[in-house]
Amino acid sequence: xxxxxxxxxxxxxxxxxxxxxxxxxxxxxxxxxxxxxxxxxxxxxxxxxxxxxxxxxxxxxxxxxxxxxxxxxxxxxxxxxxxxxxxxxxxxxxxxxxxxxxxxxxxxxxxxxxxxxxxxxxxxxxxxxxxxxxxxxxxxxxxxxxxxxxxxxxxxxxxxxxxxxxxxxxxxxxxxxxxxxxxxxxxxxxxxxxxxxxxxxxxxxxxxxxxxxxx
Amino acid sequence: xxxxxxxxxxxxxxxxxxxxxxxxxxxxxxxxxxxxxxxxxxxxxxxxxxxxxxxxxxxxxxxxxxxxxxxxxxxxxxxxxxxxxxxxxxxxxxxxxxxxxxxxxxxxxxxxxxxxxxxxxxxxxxxxxxxxxxxxxxxxxxxxxxxxxxxxxxxxxxxxxxxxxxxxxxxxxxxxxxxxxxxxxxxxxxxxxxxxxxxxxxxxxxxxxxxxxxx
Amino acid sequence: xxxxxxxxxxxxxxxxxxxxxxxxxxxxxxxxxxxxxxxxxxxxxxxxxxxxxxxxxxxxxxxxxxxxxxxxxxxxxxxxxxxxxxxxxxxxxxxxxxxxxxxxxxxxxxxxxxxxxxxxxxxxxxxxxxxxxxxxxxxxxxxxxxxxxxxxxxxxxxxxxxxxxxxxxxxxxxxxxxxxxxxxxxxxxxxxxxxxxxxxxxxxxxxxxxxxxxx
Numbered sequence: 001x002x003x004x005x006x007x008x009x010x011x012x013x014x015x016x017x018x019x020x021x022x023x024x025x026x027x028x029x030x031x032x033x034x035x036x037x038x039x040x041x042x043x044x045x046x047x048x049x050x051x052x053x054x055x056x057x058x059x060x061x062x063x064x065x066x067x068x069x070x071x072x073x074x075x076x077x078x079x080x081x082x083x084x085x086x087x088x089x090x091x092x093x094x095x096x097x098x099x100x101x102x103x104x105x106x107x108x109x110x111x112x113x114x115x116x117x118x119x120x121x122x123x124x125x126x127x128x129x130x131x132x133x134x135x136x137x138x139x140x141x142x143x144x145x146x147x148x149x150x151x152x153x154x155x156x157x158x159x160x161x162x163x164x165x166x167x168x169x170x171x172x173x174x175x176x177x178x179x180x181x182x183x184x185x186x187x188x189x190x191x192x193x194x195x196x197x198x199x200x201x202x203x204x205x206x207x208x209x210x211x212x213x214x215x
Numbered sequence: 216x217x218x219x220x221x222x223x224x225x226x227x228x229x230x231x232x233x234x235x236x237x238x239x240x241x242x243x244x245x246x247x248x249x250x251x252x253x254x255x256x257x258x259x260x261x262x263x264x265x266x267x268x269x270x271x272x273x274x275x276x277x278x279x280x281x282x283x284x285x286x287x288x289x290x291x292x293x294x295x296x297x298x299x300x301x302x303x304x305x306x307x308x309x310x311x312x313x314x315x316x317x318x319x320x321x322x323x324x325x326x327x328x329x330x331x332x333x334x335x336x337x338x339x340x341x342x343x344x345x346x347x348x349x350x351x352x353x354x355x356x357x358x359x360x361x362x363x364x365x366x367x368x369x370x371x372x373x374x375x376x377x378x379x380x381x382x383x384x385x386x387x388x389x390x391x392x393x394x395x396x397x398x399x400x401x402x403x404x405x406x407x408x409x410x411x412x413x414x415x416x417x418x419x420x421x422x423x424x425x426x427x428x429x430x
Numbered sequence: 431x432x433x434x435x436x437x438x439x440x441x442x443x444x445x446x447x448x449x450x451x452x453x454x455x456x457x458x459x460x461x462x463x464x465x466x467x468x469x470x471x472x473x474x475x476x477x478x479x480x481x482x483x484x485x486x487x488x489x490x491x492x493x494x495x496x497x498x499x500x501x502x503x504x505x506x507x508x509x510x511x512x513x514x515x516x517x518x519x520x521x522x523x524x525x526x527x528x529x530x531x532x533x534x535x536x537x538x539x540x541x542x543x544x545x546x547x548x549x550x551x552x553x554x555x556x557x558x559x560x561x562x563x564x565x566x567x568x569x570x571x572x573x574x575x576x577x578x579x580x581x582x583x584x585x586x587x588x589x590x591x592x593x594x595x596x597x598x599x600x601x602x603x604x605x606x607x608x609x610x611x612x613x614x615x616x617x618x619x620x621x622x623x624x625x626x627x628x629x630x631x632x633x634x635x636x637x638x639x640x641x642x643x644x645x
Contacts, residue, residue, distance in 0.1 A: 069635075073642030083298070083513070108601065171323065180395035180610035184617070187399070205284075212288030298513070386538065395610035402614070420499070427503030 017079050018140045020068045024092045025136035027061045031099045032129030035196075036122040038103050042113045051103045058100040065093040080139075080210050088210070091203040092136070095129060098199055102192045109185040117169035121162060121193040128158040128200035135207050142214050148207065155204040162197035166190055232294050233355045235283045239307045240351035242276045246314045247344030251337040253318050257328045266318045273315040280308040295354075295425050303425070306418040307351075310344060313414055317407045324400040332384035336377060336408040343373040343415035350422050357429050363422065370419040377412035381405055447509050448570045450498045454522045455566035457491045461529045462559030466552040468533050472543045481533045488530040495523040510569075510640050518640070521633040522566075525559060528629055532622045539615040547599035551592060551623040558588040558630035565637050572644050578637065585634040592627035596620055 034054050041047040068089040072078065078085055102125075111118060135151040138144065169190050177183050249269050256262040283304040287293065293300055317340075326333060350366040353359065384405050392398050464484050471477040498519040502508065508515055532555075541548060565581040568574065599620050607613050 069639055070642055073639055104597070108597070167319070167323070174396060174400070180399065181604060181613055183396055183399060184610065184613060185604070209284055209288055212285055382534070382538070389611060389615070395614065398611055398614060424499055424503055427500055 016071055016075075017068065017085060020064055020071065021088065021092070021136050021139070024061055024064045024068075024089070024096075025133040027057050027064070028092055028095050028099075029129050029133035031057050031061075031096055032126040035099050035103055036119075036126045038106055039111070039115070039118050039122040040113055044107075044110065047107055051107050054100050054103045058096050061093065061096040065089050081213065084206055084210050084213075087206045088136075088203060091199055091206055092132070094199040095132065095196060095203065098192055098196045099125065099129070102189060102196060105185075105189045105192060109189065111186070111189060115186075117165060117172070118189065118193070120165050121169075121190065121197075124158045124162045124165065125193060125196045125200075128155050128162075128197050131155045131158070132200050132203050135204065139207065139210065142211060145211060148211055152204045152208055155200050159197045159201040162194055166194045231286055231290075232283065232300060235279055235286070236303065236307070236351050236354070239276055239279045239283075239304070239311075240348040242272050242279070243307055243310050243314075244344050244348035246272050246276075246311055247341040250314050250318055251334075251341045253321055254326070254330070254333050254337040255328055259322075259325065262322055266322050269315050269318045273311050276308065276311040280304050296428065299421055299425050299428075302421045303351075303418060306414055306421055307347070309414040310347065310411060310418065313407055313411045314340065314344070317404060317411060320400075320404045320407060324404065326401070326404060330401075332380060332387070333404065333408070335380050336384075336405065336412075339373045339377045339380065340408060340411045340415075343370050343377075343412050346370045346373070347415050347418050350419065354422065354425065357426060360426060363426055367419045367423055370415050374412045374416040377409055381409045446501055446505075447498065447515060450494055450501065451518065451522070451566050451569070454491055454494045454498075454519070454526075455563040457487050457494070458522055458525050458529075459559050459563035461487050461491075461526055462556040465529050465533055466549075466556045468536055469541070469545070469548050469552040470543055474537070474540065477537055481537050484530050484533045488526050491523065491526040495519050511643065514636055514640050514643075517636045518566075518633060521629055521636055522562070524629040525562065525626060525633065528622055528626045529555065529559070532619060532626060535615075535619045535622060539619065541616070541619060545616075547595060547602070548619065548623070550595050551599075551620065551627075554588045554592045554595065555623060555626045555630075558585050558592075558627050561585045561588070562630050562633050565634065569637065569640065572641060575641060578641055582634045582638055585630050589627045589631040592624055596624045 031054055034050050034057070038047055038050050038054070041050060068085065072082060072085055072089075106118070131151040131154045135148050135155070138148045138151070142148075170187060173183055173186055173190075177186070246269055249265050249272070253262055253265050253269070256265060283300065287297060287300055287304075321333070346366040346369045350363055350370070353363045353366070357363075385402060388398055388401055388405075392401070461484055464480050464487070468477055468480050468484070471480060498515065502512060502515055502519075536548070561581040561584045565578055565585070568578045568581070572578075600617060603613055603616055603620075607616070
């Protein structure tokens with residue numbers, strides 16, 4: 001917060017938004033990778049350590065998002081439409097929130113590190129978050145539209161794949177898990193992971209609406 | 216997409232939005248009717264065929280919604296407030312998404328075609344979606360406000376009835392279904408069906424806010 | 431509705447919004463207190479009576495929210511940004527909706543009045559709703575920013591506490607409740623109560639974005 005406030009004095013207003021969004025995007029990509037590590041980690045103490053790293057990133061992200069909204073309130077001139085800044089900041093914040101929520105639930109319910117459905121979901125989340133990061137960073141110089149579009153197509157493709165993995169995993173869960181309480185727990189984790197890919201798609205949609213206006 | 220892009224060259228900008236919204240509204244109404252057919256269909260193969268029709272309509276709808284957002288990015292002049300176009304397109308898209316989600320779950324969990332609670336929910340969804348379609352089409356000539364208002368009142372009434380059916384169905388489910396896994400499955404379907412009527416009400420609220428401004 | 435329409439003739443436009451928001455805020459605070467009473471009430475007939483009071487307040491709130499949107503459609507000049515009025519009205523309406531939903535579920539599932547987790551959640555909701563009411567009322571004379579900020583900090587703190595209570599309660603629920611159907615019921619109530627505190631935080635965020643612009 002104070003660092004960003006300081007920055008806003010020296011940096012032309014337009015650049016403040018890009019810098020904040022890029023930091024958020026980097027955080028989101030890191031969180032995606034850490035979530036994949038959480039799922040695969042067999043040692044539950046080490047798992048807890050990764051989750052505390054995710055928690056720290058989530059807190060930093062909250063502060064960055066808060067700074068974006070503060071800058072939005074302060075500045076009349078913004079690099080792209082105010083409503084798009086609002087939507088983009090919200091959707092990136094949602095990605096971070098749901099990654100953290102998924103990590104907590106995976107730890108809390110002591111998920112088996114060999115659960116292939118969850119591993120696949122975590123891979124798709126990592127890929128989506130990484131492409132969101134790429135697309136956000138390309139907004140600063142809206143020159144290479146093809147590159148942005150490629151990232152957006154990959155995000156949407158991951159979301160579709162996550163839907164299929166979700167459906168298959170839930171089907172298998174109901175068929176193979178006799179304990180209803182276990183069904184509730186695992187289904188909840190799958191749902192939260194699937195929401196992460198939805199939120200990546202939301203971010204992708206906002207980015208698309210930004211580039212349409214500036215095309 | 217390409218058809219709509221082509222259209223936008225020949226048709227005055229204002230009309231593009233009406234045409235896209237009317238196509239979406241027709242799709243949504245069709246999907247409502249097909250969902251009712253899914254619930255009532257005793258033959259599970261035929262059920263799967265109806266669901267693939269719903270899936271096709273949902274994909275078409277995604278493209279139409281995408282076109283609305285593209286046009287919104289391209290055009291400075293719009294027939295009603297930009298934010299209202301955004302909200303209306305989003306809420307109609309949500310109706311289609313949740314109808315498709317409900318249809319998939321009904322098939323996936325092999326719901327009994329004689330489930331009266333679900334039949335009643337499906338009837339309310341069909342009615343709501345039909346009234347949403349009527350209200351959207353009346354936006355082109357905002358002359359007969361009484362007719363639009365009648366449609367909106369019917370949508371809100373269906374939403375209230377769906378709430379009551381939902382509460383009663385869940386109560387009966389907990390009382391009569393001994394298998395917790397079955398409770399989870401059916402409760403999820405009821406929830407998704409109830410959300411469809413909520414989304415119809417969201418669309419109704421946007422339409423109301425549009426007609427207030429142009430009254 | 432008719433009272434508010436009448437009011438809008440005599441009262442300068444700006445004040446209409448403050449008056450409507452203050453009525454909504456009072457309602458929301460009352461509903462928070464009644465929800466705490468619902469949880470603690472051992473007599474299930476008396477519980478039903480409190481819930482019908484909550485229902486009445488929720489209906490009044492719906493009408494007030496509707497009036498805010500109607501005024502927003504009618505007036506070009508508003509005391510703060512149109513989108514902020516929209517978001518604030520929506521988030522306050524959501525608080526009321528989820529308090530009512532929680533109350534109905536507590537009654538419906540015949541929750542034990544001695545459930546300490548739910549009592550603690552209800553206390554946090556009451557406090558949050560009360561601070562939301564204070565913050566909304568301070569918007570009329572945006573002089574004492576410190577007082578508004580204090581209310582917002584308290585709302586965010588309650589939301590964090592509610593998250594912790596939620597996690598602990600769900601952990602205990604899975605550990606101690608052998609009946610999966612009971613797990614489903616209680617988990618749903620905790621979820622809805624936790625959403626109430628989220629919606630209070632949403633309202634808090636909108637209020638913050640309003641005061642930043644007018645600081």
